[in-house]
Amino acid sequence: MVKGCIDKAIYEPFAARDMSVESNEVFREFIIQRFERVRNNIDNGDSLLRKYNKEPLHCRSDIEMEIQKSPLDHIKDVFAGADGIPDYFLLPDQILLLNFNYTTTADLYLNKNSGFEVNHIHGTLGDDLNHIIFGYGDEMDDDYKTISKLNNNDYLTNIKSIRYLETDKYRKLLRFINSDYYQIYIMGHSCGNSDRTLLNTLFEHPKCVSIKPFYYQWQDERGEWQDNYIEIIQNISRNFNSMQTMRDRVVNKEFCRPLVPKNN
Numbered sequence: 001m002v003k004g005c006i007d008k009a010i011y012e013p014f015a016a017r018d019m020s021v022e023s024n025e026v027f028r029e030f031i032i033q034r035f036e037r038v039r040n041n042i043d044n045g046d047s048l049l050r051k052y053n054k055e056p057l058h059c060r061s062d063i064e065m066e067i068q069k070s071p072l073d074h075i076k077d078v079f080a081g082a083d084g085i086p087d088y089f090l091l092p093d094q095i096l097l098l099n100f101n102y103t104t105t106a107d108l109y110l111n112k113n114s115g116f117e118v119n120h121i122h123g124t125l126g127d128d129l130n131h132i133i134f135g136y137g138d139e140m141d142d143d144y145k146t147i148s149k150l151n152n153n154d155y156l157t158n159i160k161s162i163r164y165l166e167t168d169k170y171r172k173l174l175r176f177i178n179s180d181y182y183q184i185y186i187m188g189h190s191c192g193n194s195d196r197t198l199l200n201t202l203f204e205h206p207k208c209v210s211i212k213p214f215y216y217q218w219q220d221e222r223g224e225w226q227d228n229y230i231e232i233i234q235n236i237s238r239n240f241n242s243m244q245t246m247r248d249r250v251v252n253k254e255f256c257r258p259l260v261p262k263n264n
C-alpha cells in the first residue's frame with residue numbers, strides 16, 4: 001500500500017533551506033536556469049510536469065505570474081522560502097529510488113511514465129538476475145584491512161563491494177551521482193556500518209548538496225513523543241571522513257520531519 005505522506009515527500013520540490021552552504025552557488029544557478037527556460041520560451045516545461053503528473057504549463061497561471069518577476073526577485077524569494085512559488089521552478093529533473101532492502105515496495109512509488117527508476121542495489125527476492133546480496137560493507141573499518149591481508153578468498157565471499165560486481169546496479173548508481181548535483185532523502189535506513197562504504201561514496205561525493213533524514217517517531221511508556229533523529233545523525237557521521245562537510249550537508253532537525261507523521 002502506498003502511503004500518501006511518503007509519496008508526497010518523494011516528489012516534493014527542493015527547499016533552499018535544505019541546501020548546504022557550500023552548494024549555494026550551484027543551487028542559485030539551478031534556480032536561474034529553470035526560471036530563464038520558461039521566461040525566454042526556451043522550454044515550455046511540459047515534459048518535466050508530465051513526470052510529476054501535473055498540469056501542463058499553459059494551464060498553470062501561477063507560473064505565468066511568477067515569470068513576471070525579475071530574476072533577482074525570484075531568486076530572493078526562493079532563498080527566503082517565500083510562499084506561493086510554483087513547484088515547477090524547484091522540482092528535480094530526475095529522481096532515483098535507491099532501495100537497500102530486498103522487496104519491491106519502492107516500485108509502488110514510481111510515477112507511471114515518469115522515467116524515474118528504482119535501483120535495487122542489494123537484489124530482489126525471487127529475481128535470479130538480481131540476486132540477494134548479504135554481507136559486510138565497511139571497507140573503512142580497520143578489521144576489513146586485516147581480513148583482506150589474510151590472503152584467503154573465503155573471508156571475502158560476503159563482502160558487499162565484491163558482490164556488487166556481479167550486476168550493473170552499482171555502476172548505474174555511479175553514473176547517476178556523477179551526472180548532476182543531487183540531494184539525498186533518507187527513508188527507513190539506519191545508516192549503520194553495514195553499508196558504510198557505499199554511503200560514504202554517496203555522502204561525500206562532490207555533487208551531493210544535501211542529506212535530509214526522515215526520522216521515526218513513537219510514544220514512550222509515559223505517553224511522550226520520542227524520535228530517532230539524533231541516532232540517525234550519529235550513524236550518518238560515521239560515514240564521513242570530514243565532519244565539517246557532514247555538518248554542512250545534513251539538514252537541521254527543525255527542517256526535517258517524521259517519515260510517517262503522528263496518527264498516520
